[in-house]
Amino acid sequence: MIAFQDVHKYYGDYHALRGITATIRAGEFFSLLGPSGCGKTTLLRTIAGFEGISSGAVMIDGKNMAGVPANKRPTNMVFQSYAIFPHLTVAENVGFGLRRAGLSKDEMAKRVGDALEMVGLAGYGARAAHALSGGQRQRVALARALILKPKVLLLDEPLSALDKKMREQMQVELIRLQRQVGITFILVTHDQEEALVMSDRIAVMFEGEIAQLADPETLYRRPSSRRVADFIGTMNFLPAKILSEAGGKIEVEAEGFGRATVEADQAPGAASGDGAAVGFRPETLTILFEGQQATDREATAVIEEVVYFGDMTYYDVRLDGAKTSTRISMRNVFGRPVLEIGAKTRISWSPGALVLFR
């Protein structure tokens, strides 16, 4: 559907995109995720045609888009600022792109009405654009783009201007809308949670490069680098030594955990040169009740910090033999007291939950 072939982009001396090669499939909800300045918006704009590229190729449906201006591309965009035309009504905004379709007045009104209904704004057509709330403007921008039936809908941080509640509601609605219309959505976001919730696949970008491209679960469970692991959710790292590697099994010795054997797929990344480490998510370790048995392996630790979140409690614990503390998150269960700082505790863990970074 969309293919980037070794795309480079320079702004003067600044190397904004550094050899992007990726394929986005038809009909998928694809996210470009990364911190600000990583080139994700630039990449999106090369699809829309607002940004030229210095070398490489951007293909849409097998056609090279070099030299094709924005108004001739089968893409439509929802801008970060929504870019609602302030001098037009809601209906005029939504129908803006239909002028060239040469529709009759009735047909036009019907198409606009349908589009507004699809985004839940039926009956808002006559409103002035500037009289809308943030969420409504967002919907108008969506209707305006989707009414043209593009092959690809580009969304440039569309939810960043909304408050938390509105954002969560719009996330669900965007997913529903994407399933309903069945076209490819490409979302740019710096919010890892948003990307995880909405996407079929995510490309994590740092400094103009794609660090990892995978589905949300793989990205979360098997991040290919420490940086990706750190950017998506929380991950603890403990220094480790690789003892032996044979037949798809790797034997490691990690601080705090001791010796363990992990599968080769638990080490998806290439060597970073920083030395090996094992990583684990806070929820993969469990603090054991008194008398409770570990399901797999057991370690001992001292609690150094307790952060109470209502439904959850975060414990910063120091595993015996580790030089740094690690974070464990526990769901608060009725009848179980929150542990105190300084308490010694036993911890249940499993080698299968570890990720090995070389």
Place this chain on the structure above:
Amino acid sequence: MIKRSRWTKFRESEGATGLLMLSPTALYAILMLAAPLGTIILYSFLTDGYLEIIRDFTMANYIEAWTNDLYRSVMIRSLGVSMSVTFVTVVLAFPIAYFVSFHVEPSKKSLWLFLITIPFWTSYLIRVFLWKVILGYNGVVNSGLMGVGIIDEPLTFILYNVNSVVITLAHAYAPFAILPIFVALEKIDRSLLEAGQDLGESKFVTFCRVTLPLAMPGVVASVLIVFIPTIGDYVTPQLVGGPEGRMVANLIQLQYLKLDNYPLGSAIAVSAMGIVTLVSLVFLALTRRYLKGPKG
């Protein structure tokens, strides 16, 4: 307990502070604007007694001002000239403002605006005289064109007529027209233009459907800023207008200072003011739909 007088109370109130702050301006406006205006309106209804003004209320001055062919033709010419000046100025100012707003690097914009205001560094009078030098019989344009052999005889239609008045005024008022349009263009969110193209329109159609309507408040302001003062301009027609380039201000000056007919001069002045107001209001009404801001 001290009972404070009303005066003390008033002096300490917020209203008194406000009044104090605006009283210099208000006083100035009353003395220098409202009083002379009132006097002129009063004069225009009085009877002329050659070297004195007779206190007889009459409409005769207005009847004379509106029916006399000479006065009427000068008034119509003034309107024509200032409309032409406005048209020429705004049409030329728009591309300049557009260029500075859209194609000049943000860091260099203030330099450009500074350069645009350079004509103001020279006195208005000197600028008008310079146009005389440029457009005159032996002026820069004529000798230049003759020098390269494009014309054999000097062009005479470029000085001492309506054309030269329009050229000179258009130059003088250009910065006044550029700045409001520039400000309006600066306020346009650039993503709106990308949105226009994203929705399938070419750059030119996007300009027509998005940029131009959003720039209209600036264009309207420019039109009014140029139109209202040019219709009453006195110096330019006096210096470069020649006999057929005379405008209403010259006529009023004639009535006042040469013919000593204060009442008729006043009636012409009040009529001109009325016509300007009317034309401006009609113009505003026609462009009203572009002017409703986000609050309207």
